[in-house]
Amino acid sequence: MSDTITKRLGPLFWLAVGWLAIVSLLALFAPWLPIKDPDSYFLVRGERPPYSPSGTHWFGTDQDARDMFARIIYGARVSLVIGFVAIAFGMVVGGTAGIVAGYLRGRTDKVVSFIFIVFLSFPSLVLAILITALLDRGLVTIALTLGVLAVAPVGRLARATTLAYADREFVTAARAIGAGDRRIIVRELLPNVVIPMGALALLGMAVAIVAEGGLAFLGLSVEKGPTWGKLILIGAGSRELEKSPWIAFGPIIVLFLTVLALNYAGDRIRSYYDVREIGL
Amino acid sequence: MTDAPHLRPDIDAVLRVRDLVVDFPMKKGQRVHAVSGVSFDVARGETLGIVGESGCGKSTTGRAIMQMPRPTSGSVEFESAEMTALGRSDLREARTRVQMIFQDPISSLNPRRRVRDSVLDPLDIWQRGTDEERSDRVDAILEEVGIDPARAHDSRPHQFSGGQCQRIAIARALVLDPTLIICDEPVSALDVSVQAQVLNLLEDLKAAHGLTMIFIAHDLAVVKNVSDRVAVMYLGRLCEIADPDRLYARPAHPYTRVLLDSVPVPDPALGRATTGISGEPPSPIAPPSGCRFHPRCPAADERCRVEVPEMTEIEPGHHVACHHPLVTQVAISS
Amino acid sequence: MNYWVQRLTASIMLLLAVSMLTFGAMNLLGDPLFNILGPAAADTKPESLEKVAAAKELYHLDRPLPERYVRWLGDMVTGDFGVQFSSTGQPPVSDLVVERFPRSLTLLVMAQLLASMIAIPWALITAARANRPADRISTINSFLLIAMPNFALAVILKYIFGIKLGWFPLTFKATDPWLTRIYQTFLPALTIALPAAAVYQRLLRTDLITTLQEDFILMARSKGVSRRRVLLRHALRPSLFSFITVFGINTGALIGGSLIVESIFRIPGLGSAIVEAILREDFPVVLAIVMIITTAFVIVNVVVDIVYTLIDPRVRR
Amino acid sequence: MKTSSSHRSFRRLGAVLATAGLLVSACGGSDDNEADSEPAAESSEPAAEPAAEPAEEDTLGETETEVTLPPDDDADSIFGGTLRYGLEADVNGLNPSSSALAASGLMMANAVFDTLAVYDENGVSTPHLAESFTPNDTLTTWTVKLREGITFHDGTPLNAEAVLVNFNAQRGDPLVGLAIMPFFPADETAAVAVDDLTIEFNVNFPIADFGSLVTGQLGMVASPTWIAAAKEDPTLNQAPVGTGAFVFDSRSEDSVTRFVRNEDWWGGDVYLDAVEFYPVTDGDDRNNLLFNGDLDALHTTNQASILDLLDTDDYQNIIDDTGEESYAMMNTAIPPFDDIRARQALAYATPIEEYVELIGLGVSRRATQRFTPESINYNPDLVQVGNDPDTAVGLVAEYCAERGEETNPLLGTTTCTDGKINIELQWSGPSVVQTRIAELLDEAWSVGFNVTFQELPQDGHVLQTAIGQYNVNTWRQFGAVDVWSDNVWLLCATINPAGLSLNWPRNCDEERDALLFQATAMSDLEARAEVLKQAEALINQAFTYVFFTHTTWVNSFADNVRGVCDHTSPEGVKMRCAVSGRTWLSKVWIE
């Protein structure tokens, strides 16, 4: 079984998973890794920073002579936590609401769907700015804000998938053998909804990580410590781009590869199970 | 509305359906009149075949018996209990004694669950016996329908063929020892060579378990093969009901006649009868007045347009709802 | 007709819900007084307190929240967005909107046009060559583009076309002639358009491939219709649904994206206005812009519905 | 063709308006010194623009103002052309009596308004719209006489009534008035019209040079008709009416403001057809526009941009770092910085060298006090401590041992945790540079401090500071040309425990107050300098400010722009070329 999964998901999938694992592990164990201190100023007398990439600074340094490589790894901590917390929140709240609405239908569905639509037609970034600007810019606030934004898309998918499956005959069959609502949701529907949700979770994590970057560009990212968005931002000025492009492009590449890996892995999982679904 | 002379008060009926009406709301306030006043009964150990074209309400009738969804009106008396009056938990319990088998074998099994679990589930829900007893029961049933329990233990539906999935679905329906099985087009998605296997299996199981069965299908030959009594439906109404040999030999309703004439016979020697009917069934949203078949019926007159025909017995055990029943015999000789 | 009445009701409900959400969030989380009064807002001197009271009365901040909401709603329905919460007088919100809205609209329309202009031919070409090398390469490309965050793409485009090649200006000047402004808007529009085009292309390609496997396509081919004609005449129109749906839904996302892109390319549009207004707790401006954005979203989606009925007779009512 | 007349001696000149209103309202005018990449047209640091300096015959060449100008040649000035000027930010109004005008705003206001007085080339105030300034013996009443026959762009005549309308409008404004009030009596005796062209101003304490007070926003005289109209219709604040060399033409906020030539300006010929001001918040973008020829001139405080401007030979750069200073400022009203040991510890821990290197980029000079070394008032004995973590750690230990259990009311925690002092660092943002500064400080301070970050929008930052809701923040201020204008930030009288204080650190020192009042009334600059040096030493000892750098302003003009420094007063006195990032364009022409 696992052998077929390995084969069917393809080498690129495992490459993507590998990248995500590396980034996560680096982020997780950053304080114990033999990397430079991300907050230290490695000023070289007589040379004005930023220093271009070299043996000492693999990704170069920023304008303040701080090591970009270390900062990117520490930035991953924030970005990944935001991505994870946000999507976990979205999954739990949105997933539950979506499944329940899709299963119960009727008035519950109407109310829940309407709430979803309200959130979906509200430009999500505006909501994020509203909350972070008026509350505070702590890691938890931002992660949960993005989590709130994930509720509607996740919920809508959960609802749609549930609706699609709730019409299948195996659900009717389950009801025919006397299964209760809770059992049908947990045993019959959940296993089917979980796969597309899992794929969406990966995509959603990517979206949350990108959203942090967007907030950073509006000056509303986490206050303290490096994040990928903030790292890109400090390198994105015209002068920095012209004279020291590595400041922006280092984190851009890492962010991009991570988002790409998340997207790709999510996509593969989805299409893998879609194929199964068809029964090939 | 209908006094239903075709119901048999004197038999040991497992199921009595009276004046069953099922409407579905549509957009713009319209309603689909899927089933309009259908009555029938099923004796213990009997197989009732329900036959008709798509949209005639035969599947809806089957599901309405299970109260999925609950019918708009009418009575469904199952083993002396009025299903339409049962509360949630009573209904759940009652449903275990009526089971359904569906048309699409693959979609009737949860694609993400191991098939053995799907069969085991009913026992789990009702906590029948010990774990071990349940397990043994499942294995026995799987063996009986011709599925290797070991394979079922760690395989998911997509690893089985359509015929095998249908066998598994049958096993799941049987595992709770139901009284009544409702088969909704159980073989129409299967290949002809596999169809015979499943039909034979159903016949065997029925005998072995003493089942009562409702067999819903569009294929007249298939219905004839398995049924003890056949009901013909058209546009939500019952047209004719009789035992199959009588019905197929002497159809009294013009529609039954047309249906039988339309079936291609795999024997060139028999030649082809021309059907003498045109058009297709109208929409159940706005069914015709009077006899619903009258716009297509060669024998229709003014009365048919206005008056809904009542069920009348034209020979013992043969009832027809027609103002002008056919009396001529159709020759289907072998 | 009934359907459109329902649709209208739902839209109005939606607008109400969004406005309540915004209104509630801002008033519960923020305090606009400081922006009206400056430091005096926090002062305890009697004259300051008087000013606070006066300002509260002037902006009705002393009234209960529901009353303020209803008052605001009543004004807005009559087309009066109120005045800005500002320390320098009370310029009407509509002035700001009238000045900024066209810029954002241009950007968005241009982005959507560019995206469609890129996506449709791209999808047609790749769908016709499904799973051949050209299609596979294009799939990779669109995948890369979709994974590219808009701010990163903005930085990259700015770097390549603005700085290295110098083809496009990096600033937007509202006084420049119309055509020049379009030129200045091109790069930001492209930033928004490229990932959107990739999304559209993927959808349209998938739908085209699905459509091309439909029996009616085979039917058309079996009539002797040329491949090209099959693609354009038979396959394209019925394949447009997801594309159009997402086109509509995406408008919301693109508005969000344009917020950041406007800020990076320094286009003084609604995006930068709302960010500023939120930071300054200038509630009337925030509300006005949120309402404009949501209304635009609703309108686009109604238009999408109308387009549906135009391209598919089946959904005509 | 060009000679670099570096270190050309200018007297310090300065903006006059020392106003809190200026600070708080900076929402429109960016006086952000280093912010180079803000998303919004908002500025990062609430620089107090003010500042003054003695306007006496302070003739000693003490400025670090550097000008690269083409030599005066005989070419006749040419009429025509439009000058496009890049500003750091836009303002949200151009009304001198209600808008807070910082460098960008003043730059535009200079085009449309004239001030009662101006600074001459030597930094002495000299009459401009006014004909003369005459004090009484006690230096508490000043009589201002206006020139005859001047009209506003709308035809309203300039007279004493007009000046009074302006003065009272400014005083009555909740923001602008804040900065004026300390100097004048609260009643109507502050300013009285003597005749049609004469006004008498009464001040609260002896002021030796009243004229310097009216060289900036306070000295701008707008049409009283327009002021009245603008009160009714605030949108008119965007369309100023003055007596200046240029007439307002059109304005599109955050985009461009355009003025056209005043054909009959009382000050003589105006050469340019029009001037257009473009706010470009990103310093590098602004530079690029200049380099690409999309702008003819700009001003900037962005050190990186200044480096680029100095790298090229093709631009005339007017460099001036005699204006404000950048520093960290501590709130002495609440723990922990009510204790001088905590303040000292922070000062010792501060990475001043890194700051000068990384943020100043070698452009901005290290500051030890309010004055640059060239100033007569400079106290060479003063040292700004820093880069001494060991001393800092010792002081922290001492503080925490003694007062570590007290509560920091801002954070709601104890003043010390794990042997480190808990503080909140507040700055205004979003700004890339300000964030870098915060991180730089945090990194060094962390030897003895647990730093919490608090980034606020600029106005919020100013408010929190004004009401004393901060521990330490980054700030920009001082360097007034007429030194007495800075008093408002330093006097005990400007501390209001219950509300707004202009003395931000809320640090009262009677001895220092006495010295400051004494200096304000002195005309002898040398003697005054000695007094000021003493006051400066007291500031240094109070440890309320950790000075970083002197802010550097550069005004840069393309080489075909001429007459940049050719403005003169009606009496033919040559005016100071640039003051803290703003210049005058009345005599500028394009070759």
Next chain:
Amino acid sequence: MSGLQTDGRVEQGRLLTVENLSTTFATERGPVRAVDQVSLSLDRGQALGIVGESGSGKTVLSRSIMGLLPSTARREGSIRFGDHELLGSGAVDMSKLWGREMSMVFQNPMVSLNPVMRIGEQIAEPLRIHLGMSRRDARATTVRLLRDVRIPEPERRVDQYPHELSGGMRQRVMIAITLACGPTLLFADEPTTALDVTVQAQILDLIAEQREERNMSVVLVTHDLGVVAGHTDVIAVMYGGRLVEVAPTAVLFADMRMPYTEALLQSIPRLDQPSHTRLTAIPGRPPDLLDPPRGCAFAPRCAFARDRCREEAPTLTPADNPEHRFACWYPVGSAEYLETRERIASGLTIGGRS
């Protein structure tokens, strides 16, 4: 390649000759030979029935002949249409034949018409492409065609969309489209499977009627032996991608030789049998084309199979009647067949299944 033009139509005699046609699909899991070495021929005006279960290759065969295959398919062998070899003709050349010389009715009328085009346009399209008709002529012809296929009120229908018509009507429209340019060969791929039984009869009658009227050849592809029995001249039975028996209809039903054909017929419940007649089910399931069995594809399910069947694939050989060919080592009626049958009847062993 201009030889593929429609001049020189076959008016009578041999219209289509297929020789050793094999069609292979490249799939992710390996090549699938959906049609294997099929040879058959068809005369003008003749109706051929191709019968088989799903996966037997009957649909692929008809599409292979017509050339309507996805790009993953590869054809080998020879297909001669009149004088012209179709194998190797490009899509452009084929599209000149399609609709004009040969056309195809598809299984599901609900999805085989373009939902967003008026039916008039869809019928007129081949007229305009192939016959270069003007818009007005095409419309007139369209109305006539609709009348031919018994659609009431054709003038009104031309401007309707497919979703406004019932399934039977749509199938009639489809037939009208296929008939538009008067083709000589009509493929009907399960034309009635999706329809109700009463409508099915009408459509089959319509096809038969049009065939007679136009002297058209028809290839009727179906899984239903009943359908072919009444509507074809020749029947070809397919199993596992191969032809297993070909015979004139009457001959086949009277004297079927292939055990598969026989088993298929016996496994179908019939109207003329009494109720509860025990069906003779065929055990197992159709072969996996990815991994076809060696020897006769039916051997694993065949009660009469012997070792030879499992080793060696039989080829199509003529029976007594030369038009009757079958592929079986031990055909119905052979000594071995009878022997096995005897044994089954006496309940000794059941062959075929190990």
